[in-house]
Amino acid sequence: MxxxxxxxxxxxxxxxxxxxxxxxxxxxxxxxxxxxxxxxxxxxxxxxxxxxxxxxxxxxxxxxxxxxxxxxxxxxxxxxxxxxxxxxxxxxxxxxxxxxxxxxxxxxxxxGLIRRLDDNYFKKVEAIEFAVKYDDGKDPRGAKKADICLVGISRTSKTPLSMYLANKLYKVANIPLVPEVPVPSEVYEKDVKRVIGLTCNPEKLISIREERLKSLGLSGSAKYANIERIKEELRYSQQIMDELGCIVIDVSTKAIEETAEIIIDYMENMEKNF
Incomplete structure (x- = not known):
């Protein structure tokens, strides 16, 4: 040299x-x-x-x-x-x-403390990518792979909850429940302790869906924001959740963070007991 x-x-x-x-x-x-x-x-x-x-x-x-x-x-x-x-x-x-x-x-x-932080960072990125890939039932196979599978009708906070939980390192898939669309078999095959149902009162859903339609430049009179349609969807979702035997959280008056904390507490307790 x-x-x-x-x-x-x-x-x-x-x-x-x-x-x-x-x-x-x-x-x-x-x-x-x-x-x-x-x-x-x-x-x-x-x-x-x-x-x-x-x-x-x-x-x-x-x-x-x-x-x-x-x-x-x-x-x-x-x-x-x-x-x-x-x-x-x-x-x-x-x-x-x-x-x-x-x-x-x-x-x-x-x-090595900084390396441990980096590991968490990469786990978070992986969880976020998972949430995006398996959002809104894009690929029902995600239900089987997920740490948590959220089910519920449109506008019950499934997507924002998935992203929030991803930031807490949980891999989350979410499946929309629509009366005209059969529930994917993967949801029924999932460990029911990892399936979480989301529901909301009709009045709250109407206001949320009307705002959503406005943001898209569509009429508030669409079937999507019709009270009878919403009640039909809620009855259907409750039927599915009863069949699954999963826990159900009413998100009507809860912020995303509150619902997420309920889910995290539930998951931590579940993992301790099993």
Whole structure:
């Protein structure tokens, strides 16, 4: 290797992305200077890290960038680096010290917390994509795959509930109940504990459906917002829900968040008991 090449050793108790990004961003400020980054993920013991520091000490142009949070490891890196006359960048130290001063209590010092947050982020994206794919009965096969299957007539908050619950990491499919359309067999084959019926009083549904028609530039006198039609749909949906034996939630006076919390509580209790 060319002796003029800067070697940056990125040591991390997680995957090391943050340290590598900071190293690259910093060295890029020095135009076309030759550099190499060596990343050492999941290195948190003295036995793992000591040989890296020994190797770095053999090159005059070495920099140690570390993102470790366990205090014993951090102390070792600083003491050993000082003994070997190595330059170090403690990525996490400064921000954690300042936050401790402001908040008045020490950090958790648990490696990989940001990665756990990232995992939740990807699970959330997956759940949202699932909700979109299996919205409004587009593909009834989703009922079988879903953590939760919502059933109800039009405008009983199935779609917004699906999206809200997706943000809580639940994969949700929703199936509209329409008297003229047979209920997909997948709904009957679903574990009934994971099927949730939604209902609403006729007066509330009329106002919601009339507003929906207005937003589409259609007449409020359409069958969709007719009181007798709505009552027929509600009777039909109640019949289906009785056949399924699922729990039923009346959403007439509830915000999406309230209904979602009822469903989440129900799911958590159900999963504890089974």
């Amino acid at each position: 060319d002796s003029s090449t800067m070697i940056i050793y990125v040591i991390s108790d997680s995957i090391g992305e943050t340290g590598e990004l900071i190293a690259k961003s910093s060295v890029k400020q020095f135009e076309s200077y030759n550099y190499e980054i060596k990343r050492y993920p999941y290195h948190n013991s003295i036995e793992q890290i000591e040989p890296i520091l020994e190797e770095a000490s053999k090159n005059k142009k070495s920099l140690i960038v570390y993102t470790n949070v366990v205090q014993k490891t951090r102390d070792f890196i600083e003491e050993k680096a000082k003994a070997l006359n190595l330059h170090t960048v403690d990525v996490m130290g400064g921000p954690m010290d300042q936050l401790e001063d402001i908040l008045g209590y020490p950090p958790l010092r648990e490696p």
